[in-house]
Amino acid sequence: MPPSSTLPGIFARLDQTSEWLGKSLAWLILIMMLIQFLIVVLRYAFNFNSIPMQESVMYMHASVFMLAAGYTLKHDGHVRVDIFYRAMTARKKALVDLLGTLFLLMPVMIFVILSSLGYVEKSWAIHEGSPESGGIPGVFLLKTLIPAFAGLMMLQGIVEIARNAMILTGRLSPTHDDDAEELL
Secondary structure (H helix, E strand, O other), X not given: OOOEOOOOHHHHHHHHHHHHHHHHHHHHHHXXXXXXXHHHHHHHHHOOOOHHHHHHHHHHHHHXXXXXXXXXXXXXXXXXXXXXXXXXXXXXXXXXXXXXXXXXXXXXXXXXXHHHXXXXXXXXXXXXXXXXXXXXXXXXHHHHHHHHHHHHHHHHHHHHHHHHHXXXXXOEOOOOHHHHHHHO
């Protein structure tokens, strides 16, 4: 069977969901910058301070960082020591990525979910709010991002496992054109 350039069914939908989520969350960065600019102007020009505005920047930053991690994984944007990796063929890269996802990413994300559930549950039980007077009363929502992050990373990890397995078996061509010749 000749290599294709698309993932089948559910894997393609999960991949598209990561793409949509990442691009949607990118707009929060613009909003976050505008609010931060407003905070600075209000503080230094008008001597006005707003705890909810300051905390909203923190909430948006956490949302972007935690919920767009799967998008970053999809686009191979996480930190990697690639001294040897960059010189590898597409198949060897796929093997390294497959093993890394199976034996590093998935166990760590399972650990993150299991170790954060009690922490998040306690926060939800008391509807934990800001320790600052007048702050945002939704710290429990912020803490919920921890298992959400791990779940989204695991979903994208499943897509990456499928993608790399298909590259290794020749059913999917690598995404980089310069590596496509090495696969054939």
